[in-house]
Amino acid sequence: MSDAPPRPIALVIDDELEIRRFLRVSLNANGYDVHEVATGADGVTQAAMLRPEIIILDIGLPDISGLEVLLRLREWSRVPVIALSARHGESDKIAMLDAGANDYLTKPFSVGELMARIRAARRVTLPASEASSAQVGALRIDFAARAVTLNETPIKLTKTEYALLRMLAENLGKVLTHRQLLRGIWGPEYERETHYLRVYVGQLRKKIEADPDNPRYLVTESGVGYRLRGE
Amino acid sequence: MTLQDERPDPEALLAIANAEAAADALGSDGQPRRRPGRLKIFLGMCAGVGKTYTMLQDARARSAEGVDVLIGYVETHGRPDTEALLEGLQSLPRKQAPYRGVIVREFDLDAALARLPALIVVDELPHSNAPGSRHPKRYQDVLELLEAGIDVHTALNVQHLESRADAVAQITGVPVRETVPDTILERADEIELIDLSPDELLKRLAEGKVYLGEGRASAAANSFFRKGNLNALREMALRVTAERVDKQMRDYMRAKRISGPWKSTDRLMVAVNDSALSERLVRHARRLAYTLDAPWLAVHVETAAARGERERGGVERNLALARELGAEVVSTTDDDIARGLLRVAQQHNVSQIVVGRPRESALRRFLGGGTLVARLIDLSSKIDVHVVGGEDLGHAPTPRPIVQFHSTPAAYTQALGIMLLVVMIGFGVFVGLDLDYQVMGLVFLFTVLLLSLRFARGPVLAATALSALGLDLLFIQPYLSLSIQQLSDFVLFGLYFGIAVVVGVLTTRLRNTALLLRQREAQVVASFEFASDMSGAVKLEDVCRVATERLSALFDAPVQILLPDINRQLHVALGQAGPAAGALAEDRELGVATWAFEHARPAGKQTDTLPTAIAQHMPMLTSNGAVGVISIGLKDRLSTQQADLLRALVSQAALAVEREQLDEASKQRSVIEEAERLSKTLLSLISHELRTPITAITGAASSLTEPDVDGDPAARLALHESIQSSAARLNQLIENLLDMTRLESGTLKLNADWTDVSDLIRTVRERVAGDLAEHEFIVDLEPGLPLVRMDVVLMEQVLNNLLRNAALYTPKGTRVRLRAQREGDELVLAVMDRGPGIPIEELPRAFEKFRRGEAGASTGLGLGLSICKGLVEAHRGSIAADNRSGGGLRVVIRLPIDPMPKVPEGRDE
Numbered sequence A: 001m002s003d004a005p006p007r008p009i010a011l012v013i014d015d016e017l018e019i020r021r022f023l024r025v026s027l028n029a030n031g032y033d034v035h036e037v038a039t040g041a042d043g044v045t046q047a048a049m050l051r052p053e054i055i056i057l058d059i060g061l062p063d064i065s066g067l068e069v070l071l072r073l074r075e076w077s078r079v080p081v082i083a084l085s086a087r088h089g090e091s092d093k094i095a096m097l098d099a100g101a102n103d104y105l106t107k108p109f110s111v112g113e114l115m116a117r118i119r120a121a122r123r124v125t126l127p128a129s130e131a132s133s134a135q136v137g138a139l140r141i142d143f144a145a146r147a148v149t150l151n152e153t154p155i156k157l158t159k160t161e162y163a164l165l166r167m168l169a170e171n172l173g174k175v176l177t178h179r180q181l182l183r184g185i186w187g188p189e190y191e192r193e194t195h196y197l198r199v200y201v202g203q204l205r206k207k208i209e210a211d212p213d214n215p216r217y218l219v220t221e222s223g224v225g226y227r228l229r230g231e
Numbered sequence B: 001m002t003l004q005d006e007r008p009d010p011e012a013l014l015a016i017a018n019a020e021a022a023a024d025a026l027g028s029d030g031q032p033r034r035r036p037g038r039l040k041i042f043l044g045m046c047a048g049v050g051k052t053y054t055m056l057q058d059a060r061a062r063s064a065e066g067v068d069v070l071i072g073y074v075e076t077h078g079r080p081d082t083e084a085l086l087e088g089l090q091s092l093p094r095k096q097a098p099y100r101g102v103i104v105r106e107f108d109l110d111a112a113l114a115r116l117p118a119l120i121v122v123d124e125l126p127h128s129n130a131p132g133s134r135h136p137k138r139y140q141d142v143l144e145l146l147e148a149g150i151d152v153h154t155a156l157n158v159q160h161l162e163s164r165a166d167a168v169a170q171i172t173g174v175p176v177r178e179t180v181p182d183t184i185l186e187r188a189d190e191i192e193l194i195d196l197s198p199d200e201l202l203k204r205l206a207e208g209k210v211y212l213g214e215g216r217a218s219a220a221a222n223s224f225f226r227k228g229n230l231n232a233l234r235e236m237a238l239r240v241t242a243e244r245v246d247k248q249m250r251d252y253m254r255a256k257r258i259s260g261p262w263k264s265t266d267r268l269m270v271a272v273n274d275s276a277l278s279e280r281l282v283r284h285a286r287r288l289a290y291t292l293d294a295p296w297l298a299v300h301v302e303t304a305a306a307r308g309e310r311e312r313g314g315v316e317r318n319l320a321l322a323r324e325l326g327a328e329v330v331s332t333t334d335d336d337i338a339r340g341l342l343r344v345a346q347q348h349n350v351s352q353i354v355v356g357r358p359r360e361s362a363l364r365r366f367l368g369g370g371t372l373v374a375r376l377i378d379l380s381s382k383i384d385v386h387v388v389g390g391e392d393l394g395h396a397p398t399p400r401p402i403v404q405f406h407s408t409p410a411a412y413t414q415a416l417g418i419m420l421l422v423v424m425i426g427f428g429v430f431v432g433l434d435l436d437y438q439v440m441g442l443v444f445l446f447t448v449l450l451l452s453l454r455f456a457r458g459p460v461l462a463a464t465a466l467s468a469l470g471l472d473l474l475f476i477q478p479y480l481s482l483s484i485q486q487l488s489d490f491v492l493f494g495l496y497f498g499i500a501v502v503v504g505v506l507t508t509r510l511r512n513t514a515l516l517l518r519q520r521e522a523q524v525v526a527s528f529e530f531a532s533d534m535s536g537a538v539k540l541e542d543v544c545r546v547a548t549e550r551l552s553a554l555f556d557a558p559v560q561i562l563l564p565d566i567n568r569q570l571h572v573a574l575g576q577a578g579p580a581a582g583a584l585a586e587d588r589e590l591g592v593a594t595w596a597f598e599h600a601r602p603a604g605k606q607t608d609t610l611p612t613a614i615a616q617h618m619p620m621l622t623s624n625g626a627v628g629v630i631s632i633g634l635k636d637r638l639s640t641q642q643a644d645l646l647r648a649l650v651s652q653a654a655l656a657v658e659r660e661q662l663d664e665a666s667k668q669r670s671v672i673e674e675a676e677r678l679s680k681t682l683l684s685l686i687s688h689e690l691r692t693p694i695t696a697i698t699g700a701a702s703s704l705t706e707p708d709v710d711g712d713p714a715a716r717l718a719l720h721e722s723i724q725s726s727a728a729r730l731n732q733l734i735e736n737l738l739d740m741t742r743l744e745s746g747t748l749k750l751n752a753d754w755t756d757v758s759d760l761i762r763t764v765r766e767r768v769a770g771d772l773a774e775h776e777f778i779v780d781l782e783p784g785l786p787l788v789r790m791d792v793v794l795m796e797q798v799l800n801n802l803l804r805n806a807a808l809y810t811p812k813g814t815r816v817r818l819r820a821q822r823e824g825d826e827l828v829l830a831v832m833d834r835g836p837g838i839p840i841e842e843l844p845r846a847f848e849k850f851r852r853g854e855a856g857a858s859t860g861l862g863l864g865l866s867i868c869k870g871l872v873e874a875h876r877g878s879i880a881a882d883n884r885s886g887g888g889l890r891v892v893i894r895l896p897i898d899p900m901p902k903v904p905e906g907r908d909e
Helices: A017-029 A040-050 A066-074 A090-098 A111-124 A159-170 A178-185 A194-208 B010-028 B051-064 B080-086 B109-115 B138-147 B165-172 B183-187 B198-206 B215-224 B227-255 B276-292 B309-324 B337-347 B362-367 B372-379 B409-433 B437-454 B457-475 B487-536 B540-555 B587-599 B640-704 B713-745 B757-768 B792-809 B864-874
Strands: A009-013 A033-037 A054-058 A081-085 A103-106 A133-136 A139-142 A147-150 A153-155 A175-177 A218-221 A225-228 B039-044 B069-073 B095-099 B102-106 B119-122 B151-157 B190-194 B268-271 B296-302 B328-333 B352-356 B384-388 B559-564 B570-572 B616-622 B625-632 B753-755 B776-781 B788-790 B815-823 B826-833 B878-883 B889-896
Touching (some): A017 A111, A040 A066, A066 A090, A081 A090, A081 A111, A175 A178, A178 A194, A218 B757, B039 B183, B051 B080, B051 B119, B051 B151, B109 B138, B119 B138, B138 B183, B165 B227, B165 B276, B190 B227, B276 B296, B296 B309, B309 B328, B309 B640, B328 B337, B328 B487, B337 B352, B337 B372, B352 B372, B437 B457, B437 B487, B487 B540, B487 B640, B540 B559, B540 B625, B570 B587, B587 B616, B640 B713, B788 B792, B792 B864, B864 B889
Parallel strands (some): A009 A033, A009 A054, B039 B151, B352 B384
Antiparallel strands (some): A133 A139, A139 A147, A175 A225, A218 A225, B878 B889
């Protein structure tokens, strides 16, 4: 056992004892070494000392807000962060994602969901731009050739459709907010024109999805944004 | 039967007195002083009988008993034996008030109130305070002390009693300037008569033991202290005391229902006019009323005869005296005084009338149909009439001039000018046409008649005299001479002059009557309009605004309404017409207003309290006390009628303000009650709804720790599922509560965004898949639906609620359908099931709070549908439920489809 590789470290920042306990049990069972803190300030300190592989961050903390913790973390670290939020907290979720959170989960959530998000978040931290292509199920995006194929069949995309798909593929598995997508593809002055996004997502789905009404790859995160599902 | 039955049983009286004394002893000490203070008056016949001395002895005795005694104000006049009594008693320092360059040392009322002793001694009750003091008279200071719950001992000479003052003046020849109203005697809880025989007093006087003042006052005093005078004063003092004892006895017996004299049903009325006699009448009536223990009225009948300022002032003075002596004051208008008096008498159920002996001339008596007294007696069958002599008045009544010169000189000039013109033209015509002079007489008569329609009595009489002169000089032979030779001419001229005077006088009187009636009518109209405005105003601000506007216009004075806050501090009320005149807003005026409010009595200008104030401050009184104060910056004194009107209007305003205050309070109460009812329902439902899943979770979780269960995979799975579904139910419950709260509190913020309907439908389908696993769940999504602006998260919540309801209330295996389609400019979302539907009578209330279907599981708060309604309506949409033809419920949501802005295509190839 002593020569086994060190277990990855997960840092849980949440003021609720029961949530921490449940996360500790679940993450332990999934092979993580879990450290818990109850305040945002402790969270920032522990993140610097422990250098965790993943941080689970509650948005509502007693001392400083989850957003504040995230902003301080992002000054020096690209550690994947998954935010925990209450329902109806769409604006909080978006703010967290815009500030650099890798993903979010709405309370209550299941352990299965949590582990899937953690896996996706840890994978994304590899710099996507260095990869030459992305493969999602039957969908393959070749960044170098600017070519997209579905089941080996080439698909013709417009410039905007391709830009949208490429941005999502570069952040495979990660939620991109409407604002992030609109800024990235159309520019900062278009960040409120969400209907652009709806129209192009609709067009894109018709081309890459077998059933556009029940998309497998390009999924909607209600009220928040879109995600290209990685698995 | 015999006397035995009617006379009080002394034993019974004694028993009651003892019981009362015991009750007093129990209740008096140790309790917070909220009862009014007790007043003890040491009554004497004149100065020098030893009132101050006795009073101080009494105070010492009380102090020795442990009572907190304070000497508020005592004048020892340097007598050593009296001064000795002051030793050891705490004395209040006197207030220094500057008055006409001299420092006057006065009783310090505010310091006394602040000190709040149990008993205070204040000498010289009739004293007049220095101008600028809070009250003009010391007895008013005493009343305020009593109101504050302080017992007061004070001293009074009988000559200073309002009702005895003129009698004393008549007996002694020394006018009494400082008086106190008799009511203070009634207010007294105890009166101690300090009696001394005149011989004894004269002896003390000779020994120099009586303070007589300095210089001239001393000389006057010497003429005052004569044995005859002293005997009369002593009798008066004894009688006053006896009257009081008698009355107390009757009150006591009545209060205790001891058989004895029945309650007096008498009601007195005194007729008041401007004469000095009326003042005596008023005092007489007051004495009579006191002895009879009857309420009394003072009535003034205003006749059509025009009155000057002086007469009006006299009437007001007499009425004010009557009011001060405790009368109800009534002012009415009638051409016939006797008729007016009797009308008021009948309206007020008066049994006795006090009038003065008539001073009318024989002619007036004849013209008026007899003397006032005779007519009163003729007309009143059941009412007793007292006639009080008016001959031996100390000063003669002011004679009323026959002609009242209160018309302007311009009016005289005009009337005389017109008459002169008529006489001159008449002369021209007379000479030219050779007319009979009798005709000219009629022409002049007609002119006099016309003039009297326009002018008052004075100018008309002047014009009449001119015309008579003209007639005699120019038309009756010999011309240009005042003499008349023919007897018939003489008779004619005499008749002419007589008729002209009578016609002129009668017409003016008619005109005056009309004028008075118009004034009355104007007041009635003002009062009526005010009342209807008050009832029309629906908010407190409106009431205040309308009241200030109206009052300000009616009395041509700045008006301000002050209302108390929770701490009973007065503030200018909201909604007033304009910025109140600066003077009204001053601290000093506010202080006066506060006094008026706290004591529920008018204060300020033209009142007894702080009359040097700029404004009059009238408390707005209702049956529940003062609700506020109306301050009115009067420029001139109000006439009796105006003052009556002002009082009436203020009381109307008070009622309106009270009404609005009560209304607001009841509104607040009903809002609170509704909220309480809702929260009670909610709490009972929530406690039930929360407990059920929590019980399931706790039970399942504890079972999982049992070794038997742990070893059985099937059982474990079942328990896990139970935990999960209960948790999901809890979660749904909380979400609904949150949504409800946000809807109710109005903090719901719609995060509307362009939404792909298929995204919405898909998310909903995923979320309810578990709930509908045992139903046949079908989704109809019309292809090619446009983007719709909505808060997708909230709309998901709506559809979740509807679909979960369907899962809950319909049998397993039945079909549940979710359909999304476009109808014109609307997106139509429908949730249909094949369950029992909703009874037709319940349908209209299906979307109300806390309503849930009878059938199916008793779960959910019944909040689901009401939340759906709230959320859909927040989207400018509509929601409706009906029963389907083949059975089952259909809920249809309609959302508007807005035209979508263009999406640029330019960059695409």
